[in-house]
Amino acid sequence: MNTKVTASAKEAARILLKNDLVAFPTETVYGLGANIFSESAIDEIYRVKGRPADNPLIAHVSNLTELVILVKRIPAKAELLIDAFFPGPLTLVLQKSRYVPSNVTGGLDTIGIRMPSNSVAQFFLKECGVTVAAPSANLSGRPSPTTWKAAKAELNGLIGAILKGDQSQVGLESTIIDCTRKTPVLLRSGAIGLERLRKVIPEITVRASNSENTPKSPGQKYRHYAPNAKVVLIDHPSEITDYSKAAFIGLDFPVDPGNAIIKICASIDEYAFRLFDFFRECEYNQIETIYCQRVSENGIGLALMDRLIRAAHG
Ligand code: AMP
Numbered sequence: 459m460n461t462k463v464t465a466s467a468k469e470a471a472r473i474l475l476k477n478d479l480v481a482f483p484t485e486t487v488y489g490l491g492a493n494i495f496s497e498s499a500i501d502e503i504y505r506v507k508g509r510p511a512d513n514p515l516i517a518h519v520s521n522l523t524e525l526v527i528l529v530k531r532i533p534a535k536a537e538l539l540i541d542a543f544f545p546g547p548l549t550l551v552l553q554k555s556r557y558v559p560s561n562v563t564g565g566l567d568t569i570g571i572r573m574p575s576n577s578v579a580q581f582f583l584k585e586c587g588v589t590v591a592a593p594s595a596n597l598s599g600r601p602s603p604t605t606w607k608a609a610k611a612e613l614n615g616l617i618g619a620i621l622k623g624d625q626s627q628v629g630l631e632s633t634i635i636d637c638t639r640k641t642p643v644l645l646r647s648g649a650i651g652l653e654r655l656r657k658v659i660p661e662i663t664v665r666a667s668n669s670e671n672t673p674k675s676p677g678q679k680y681r682h683y684a685p686n687a688k689v690v691l692i693d694h695p696s697e698i699t700d701y702s703k704a705a706f707i708g709l710d711f712p713v714d715p716g717n718a719i720i721k722i723c724a725s726i727d728e729y730a731f732r733l734f735d736f737f738r739e740c741e742y743n744q745i746e747t748i749y750c751q752r753v754s755e756n757g758i759g760l761a762l763m764d765r766l767i768r769a770a771h772g
């Protein structure tokens with residue numbers, strides 16, 4: 459299949475509505491979208507990515523009226539989160555309606571809903587006129603693409619189109635909150651940190667990090683975010699003794715890195731923004747070891763450490 463790269467949201471939407479797959483920009487990472495009501499297009503997402511069938515997709519909406527068809531009910535606490543954080547990098551897990559094909563949610567009776575704030579994503583979703591189901595636009599287990607070029611490197615020839623946009627502003631996947639229980643639970647950390655969430659719902663709990671097989675968030679049990687190089691976490695770049703075929707990303711300057719590839723970030727936000735793109739740059743340069751500096755787990759730091767730990771264990 460020839461993959462069309464286009465800057466036209468209208469053209470990308472036309473391709474999606476022909477039941478083809480379209481990679482599109484969002485503020486978190488690039489998504490790989492299909493019409494949520496097309497079972498064959500949804501199957502194609504799993505096939506193209508090599509994604510396990512029990513790893514659910516996220517429903518991307520441009521308008522809250524779409525929820526009427528997608529979910530059974532919106533609990534009061536979910537409404538508070540919607541008021542505070544939609545549109546934005548937050549996914550809410552709600553009870554799924556019977557109208558959504560079960561392959562979208564990996565057979566679960568719940569569904570993740572997100573309304574992206576990225577303007578190109580919003581244009582695209584409006585042009586589609588249907589809810590778009592999408593995981594990240596990478597092959598299963600790999601780092602998520604944060605640029606259209608990275609989406610192309612992963613999926614060229616396998617999907618209908620790539621909608622061009624800027625580099626994803628956040629650079630990490632959305633925060634996910636399970637709103638189907640009395641007390642909402644953080645299933646995956648993201649740009650909207652626990653501190654901000656607790657200002658709206660003080661009692662939010664965090665899913666125990668060792669419960670990898672919790673059925674509520676099945677996708678989290680799989681290999682994730684791993685580049686073709688070994689990822690090693692360190693507290694400070696002074697721990698690096700050998701820079702041959704090695705690279706470093708973090709907040710502090712290494713003492714004597716020679717001409718190694720290094721990325722010093724001015725903040726944890728910038729670190730999150732650059733991480734996955736840096737992984738790809740290292741792959742391109744055939745780096746064998748990527749040293750990543752640990753950060754404190756405040757704000758987006760919690761999400762960044764989650765991705766770093768998973769990448770290191772990949
Ligand atoms: P990705 O966009 O590639 O990060 O994949 C979407 C992720 O969202 C999945 O791997 C799950 O962890 C999570 N997710 C989507 N729908 C649900 C759901 N109904 N319940 C729990 N987690 C979900």
Ligand code: MG
Pocket residue numbers: 593594602
């Ligand atoms: Mg993903």
